[in-house]
Amino acid sequence: MSGIKSALISPFRIILILLGSLILLFLIAPIAGMFLATTVSDIFESAKDTEVRDSIWLTLFTAMGATLFTAIGAIPLAYILARKDFKLKRFVLGLIDLPIVIPHSAAGIAILGFISRDTAMGKFASNFGIDLVGHPAGISIAMAFVSLPFLINAARDGFISVPVRLEKAALVLGASPIRIFFSISLPLAWKNIVSGLIMMFARGMSEFGAVVIVAYHPMVTPVLIFERFGSFGLSYARPAAVLFILVSLLFFVVLRLLTKTKNA
C-alpha cells in the first residue's frame, strides 16, 4: 500500500501525468470549444438543411461502399501477406502504406488520372453510362485509395495472431484450405478485421483532399464544411461540422458495441 502511495507522489509520476494531461487537453480543447460555441438550435437548424443532410448520407454511403467493396479483395490480400513469404514482400508492404504518406491532394490527382473519361477505367465505366468523375462511385474510389492501408494492416495483424498450428490441425482433420480460412482463420482474426473495417470506414468518411479533386459535386460533408467556410465563414461552417462529428460518433459507438457483443 505504502509502496503504491509513494509511487503515486514521485516527481517522475507527476511529470508524466502533467505532460500527458497537456496532450489530452490539446486533443479535447478544439473540439470541445467547437461544441460549446454551437447551440442546440444551430445543430437542429443544420440538420433540417437538406444540403447538409444529403451530404452526410452521401458520405456515409460512399465510405461504407468503399469499405465493403474493397474488403472482398483486401482481406484475402492481408491473409496472403500474413501467411506467405515471397520475393518483394517488403516492397509490397511498403506499397500498401504509400497512401498514408503521400499528400492526399496528390493522391486525388493520381486517382483523377486513373478514372477520367480517357483512361481504360473511365471507358469501362462509361460503358455502363457512368462518368466516374463527379460520381459517388468516383468518390468511393478516392476514399478507398487513401483508407485501404488501415484495413489491410489491421487484417494482416489479425491473421498473424492466429497460430499456424490451428490451421495445421484443421488440415490434418481433413478440412480443405478454403474451409480452414472460413472456419478457423477468419473467425479468429475477426476482431482485428472489424477494427480495420471501422478504421477504414472512418478514414474514408473524413477524407477531404483526395475527394475534393475527384468530385467537388456531389458534396461529401468534409467538402461541404470547407465550402461553407470559404463562402460564408466560420460560424456558418461550424454547425455542419458539429452535426457531422455527432453522426460519426454515433456510428462508431454503435459499430463498436455491435462487434463487442459479437466477440463476447
Add this chain to the structure above:
Amino acid sequence: MLELKKISKRAGDFALQDISFHVSKGEYFVLLGVSGAGKTMLLEIIAGLRNPDSGSIVINGRELTHVKANKRGVGLVFQDNAIFPHLSVEKNIAYSFHGKGYSNNEVRSRVLKWAETMNITDLLSRKPSGLSGGEIRRVALARTLAMEPTVLLLDEPLSSLDVLIQYDMIRLLKKLHEAGQTIIHVTHDFNEAYSLADTLTIINSGKIEQTGPPAEVFRNPASRFVSALTGIRNFFTCLESKRVENLYCIRIKDGIHLYSSEPCSPVASVIIREDEIAFLPKDGSVDNNVFDGEITDIIPSPEFFSVVVNAGINFFARVTNEEMKNLNLHTGDSVRIKIPLGSVIPV
C-alpha cells in the same frame, strides 16, 4: 500397415536421415528421443504437414508420400493440443465430420461416443478457454479419434500434465490400444515409453539408434546414448577382451579392467546395474572387479542415493536409504567397491 522407407528431410542445420520403420496394425509404437531429435518433424512428415526430401510413406498398401494432409486419414494430436479456441468442445470434436454427409443425429451420437470414451461429456457445451490442461488434452484426443484415423500420432501426450492426470491418460491410451487403434507416440521420457510401447524406437540427431520391444532395448542398449536415455549411467566401451582362465577380462580404460563371465567384442559395450555395486570394508585382499576410489558426489532421491565413485573412471552406485545409514558415506571418502561378475553385462 504403416511403412516408412528411407525418409530424409533437411531443415537448416538439422536433418532426418534415412528413417525407416514398420508399424503393424494395432501396434503401440513409441519413438523415444531427447528434444531436438527430430521426433515432431517425423510426425509432421507422416501427417503430411511437411514433405520429405526423399523416401516414401505407405499406409495399408497406399503410397501417401505426396498425398495432401487433409486426404491422408492420419490423425495427429499436437503437443500444444491446437484446440480451436472459438469453437465449443462439441464443435471441436465434430470438426472432421464436415462433408461426410452425417445427419444431425449421427453427428451428435458420434460426438457423444468419443466424449464418453474420453470422459468429457459434461464439457461438450463449454468453450475451451476455461478448461484444465488435462481436459484440453482429452478434447484434442477426442477430436482426432472422431475422424477415425488409420494411425493416431501423439506428440508428447503426457507432457505438461500433473502426475495423477498422467496416470489417467496412460490408462486411456492403453484402452485405445486395446481397442485396436494403431498408435505412434513420441516422447522424451523412458518410463512413459516403457509403460506403453509394444515397440520402442530410439531416435537421436535425426537417426534411428535402436528399435525393439522395450524390455529388450532396456536390457541391451545399443549405444551410450540409448543407455543414458534408459537411465543406465554405467555404460563403458569395450577396448579389448581377453580370456583369462574361465573368465573374460575386458579393458574399459587403460589400467581398468572388468571381469565378466561373457565375452565382449571390441568396440561393443558393457553396462553395470547401479544397484548391484557393493561397498566393501577397506581391508582384505583386492579381488577381481574390486576398485578403490573416491566419492565425488552423493545425489539423494526419495528412494535411494546415487553415489558417484571415481576409481579412474566414474561408477554410479545405487544405495538404499537403509544401507546409507549403515555405510555412512560422505563426499570425499575413499571407498572400495565390488562389482559382482554377473552384473557386468556385455551388450
